[in-house]
Amino acid sequence: MNYRIDDRGYYGDFGGAYIPEMLYPNVEELRTKYLDIIALPEFKAEFDSLMKDYVGRPSPLFLAQRLSEKYGAQIYLKREDLNHTGAHKINNTIGQIILAEKLGKKRIIAETGAGQHGVATATVCALKGLECVVYMGEVDIERQAPNVARMKMMGAKVVPATSGSKTLKDATNEAMRDWINNPEDTHYIIGSVVGPHPYPEMVSKFQSIISEETKKQLIEHTGNDQPNYVLACVGGGSNAMGMFYHFLDDENVKLIAAEAAGLGVNSGHSAATSALGKEGVLHGSRTILMQTNDGQVVEPYSISAGLDYPGIGPQHAHLHKVKRVEYVSITDDEAMQASLLLAKMEGIIPAIESAHALAQLEKMTFKKDDVVVVCLSGRGDKDLDTFMKYFNL
Amino acid sequence: MNRLKKLFTEKKENILSIYYTAGYPEIGATLKIAQALEKAGADFLEIGFPYSDPVADGPTIQHSSQVSIENGMTLKVLFQQLKDLRPQVSIPILLMGYVNPMLQYGVANFCKDVAEAGVDGIIVPDLPLYEYEELYKDEFIKNGLSNIFLVTPNTSEERIRKIDELSTGFIYLLSSSATTGKDLDQSDKISKYYERVKAMNLKNPLIIGFGISDKASFDRANKYVDGAIMGTAFVKTIGNKEDYLSHIPEFIGKIKGV
Numbered sequence: 001m002n003y004r005i006d007d008r009g010y011y012g013d014f015g016g017a018y019i020p021e022m023l024y025p026n027v028e029e030l031r032t033k034y035l036d037i038i039a040l041p042e043f044k045a046e047f048d049s050l051m052k053d054y055v056g057r058p059s060p061l062f063l064a065q066r067l068s069e070k071y072g073a074q075i076y077l078k079r080e081d082l083n084h085t086g087a088h089k090i091n092n093t094i095g096q097i098i099l100a101e102k103l104g105k106k107r108i109i110a111e112t113g114a115g116q117h118g119v120a121t122a123t124v125c126a127l128k129g130l131e132c133v134v135y136m137g138e139v140d141i142e143r144q145a146p147n148v149a150r151m152k153m154m155g156a157k158v159v160p161a162t163s164g165s166k167t168l169k170d171a172t173n174e175a176m177r178d179w180i181n182n183p184e185d186t187h188y189i190i191g192s193v194v195g196p197h198p199y200p201e202m203v204s205k206f207q208s209i210i211s212e213e214t215k216k217q218l219i220e221h222t223g224n225d226q227p228n229y230v231l232a233c234v235g236g237g238s239n240a241m242g243m244f245y246h247f248l249d250d251e252n253v254k255l256i257a258a259e260a261a262g263l264g265v266n267s268g269h270s271a272a273t274s275a276l277g278k279e280g281v282l283h284g285s286r287t288i289l290m291q292t293n294d295g296q297v298v299e300p301y302s303i304s305a306g307l308d309y310p311g312i313g314p315q316h317a318h319l320h321k322v323k324r325v326e327y328v329s330i331t332d333d334e335a336m337q338a339s340l341l342l343a344k345m346e347g348i349i350p351a352i353e354s355a356h357a358l359a360q361l362e363k364m365t366f367k368k369d370d371v372v373v374v375c376l377s378g379r380g381d382k383d384l385d386t387f388m389k390y391f392n393l
Numbered sequence: 394m395n396r397l398k399k400l401f402t403e404k405k406e407n408i409l410s411i412y413y414t415a416g417y418p419e420i421g422a423t424l425k426i427a428q429a430l431e432k433a434g435a436d437f438l439e440i441g442f443p444y445s446d447p448v449a450d451g452p453t454i455q456h457s458s459q460v461s462i463e464n465g466m467t468l469k470v471l472f473q474q475l476k477d478l479r480p481q482v483s484i485p486i487l488l489m490g491y492v493n494p495m496l497q498y499g500v501a502n503f504c505k506d507v508a509e510a511g512v513d514g515i516i517v518p519d520l521p522l523y524e525y526e527e528l529y530k531d532e533f534i535k536n537g538l539s540n541i542f543l544v545t546p547n548t549s550e551e552r553i554r555k556i557d558e559l560s561t562g563f564i565y566l567l568s569s570s571a572t573t574g575k576d577l578d579q580s581d582k583i584s585k586y587y588e589r590v591k592a593m594n595l596k597n598p599l600i601i602g603f604g605i606s607d608k609a610s611f612d613r614a615n616k617y618v619d620g621a622i623m624g625t626a627f628v629k630t631i632g633n634k635e636d637y638l639s640h641i642p643e644f645i646g647k648i649k650g651v
Binding site: 289 | 444448459542548552
């Protein structure tokens with residue numbers, strides 16, 4: 001089975017570039033140039049150097065002893081939470097900012113939901129001295145004040161998206177409209193494995209450093225680069241794609257992706273796209289998305305703003321359809337309990353997004369020698385407000 | 394003969410097309426506006442079917458789409474309205490909207506029902522050339538529907554030739570690379586772009602859209618091509634449920650200079 005992109009820009013039935021003609025030259029420029037640029041020795045040298053000295057990679061693969069005892073397996077955490085800016089998002093923005101520079105772009109735009117990708121974009125723009133405009137839903141700006149302040153401190157302009165539901169999908173629409181109106185000098189740094197081809201493939205390549213390191217680290221820890229299970233959470237799906245990337249063809253490795261069920265898959269307040277979605281087109285690619293029978297996009301819900309997206313990346317849609325990856329649903333409550341458990345048992349406060357992957361451990365049965373890797377995609381500092389309210393801290 | 398082809402055979406200049414969103418400002422407005430526009434002298438209509446996430450549109454058309462959805466507009470409702478409308482309105486009608494609602498309806502069913510409702514062509518801004526040709530072209534042709542493509546100042550000559558080859562109605566020339574509702578770009582660069590495309594001697598007529606908001610911009614577009622499309626400026630004038638029909642004769646009259 002082929003899990004990779006074909007030369008038309010599709011993963012099986014999903015992908016493509018469903019964009020208005022106004023965006024065609026921009027996307028075409030990217031499509032025809034990005035592979036050559038990222039293969040340049042100077043690109044690789046700069047990417048590797050920034051990953052090491054600026055981001056702090058490789059991120060550790062940590063054997064969580066007490067969690068392992070509790071679940072009766074060898075539980076490893078891939079510590080993306082220890083990256084600069086606190087999540088995996090920076091892996092992609094470092095790659096794209098070097099690319100944007102090589103393309104001669106002067107202005108960077110991005111969308112953000114919780115603000116993690118916005119912060120990671122503002123960070124690399126400050127690093128490179130490039131103008132940065134971040135679109136963020138009006139509702140999210142209110143919910144995520146500290147991240148808005150971080151972006152502003154680093155010189156980014158945060159523009160409220162006031163259309164539609166005023167959250168992530170609308171911020172993405174606004175960023176696309178900005179790109180339509182500024183086609184020549186602007187690069188759009190999409191934050192997940194979504195969007196028109198070649199974005200999903202490009203972002204997953206930049207995030208694939210997660211599984212590349214994990215394989216090497218597993219050999220050091222266990223002598224074998226093939227774990228039994230790999231788990232990650234999925235909103236758009238970028239940390240999961242990075243975590244799965246180098247394991248896709250290892251058919252004996254079980255890959256599990258945790259989606260946000262919100263108040264419950266069938267509660268009407270959920271973001272469990274693979275359970276609730278149907279095939280269609282969202283933000284430039286053919287994928288699975290939550291929508292009405294008439295094809296209007298449905299507003300998702302999750303307690304974690306980073307999983308609050310009505311679609312999944314096209315490669316996830318493909319991996320779901322061909323059953324290479326198992327997609328499971330985790331409720332708000334399950335994720336919150338898993339956050340608390342990790343804090344109490346390992347002294348690590350995870351992002352609520354990442355806690356969705358941890359919560360799946362409760363539902364599995366393991367053999368004692370099973371090796372399990374969970375992608376801890378981000379740290380929980382940004383969620384303290386939510387934790388305080390939820391647990392009455 | 395397809396009504397659109399007939400129009401372009403009979404009329405070669407100053408063709409005026411008006412865009413409006415179906416079901417706005419009230420669900421039953423679709424028919425009434427079409428009648429009023431034909432009576433006032435519009436040459437053809439572009440009726441928008443609403444989508445929750447219209448990325449090519451500015452705030453005015455986004456708002457009209459949202460109101461239309463809240464008013465209960467769906468493709469099923471729209472097709473019934475169009476069936477009722479067709480015997481009473483004889484100018485060409487195009488549908489404009491985004492690809493996802495069309496996919497949910499099913500492309501084959503969509504094309505069949507659109508044709509049965511008396512629609513002459515479709516404009517889907519986020520259905521690009523490649524996907525159209527590979528996946529959907531046959532259904533459009535089978536049902537005698539014109540598919541209208543957009544061309545921007547940044548579209549290459551090679552791609553314009555390809556678009557001309559696949560087009561069966563007209564080519565929708567964007568006045569700039571922009572979302573709907575921006576001011577008209579009057580720079581030399583844009584004039585040269587109109588002249589460049591015109592000099593290509595394409596088989597399809599050229600109609601300019603985006604940024605056409607009044608008589609001056611309409612006349613300017615018509616110095617170069619066969620006609621122009623107005624959307625945002627018109628949608629702005631019909632926002633009031635109480636008296637939207639009464640503004641239509643004056644709006645069209647001003648553009649046509651009568």
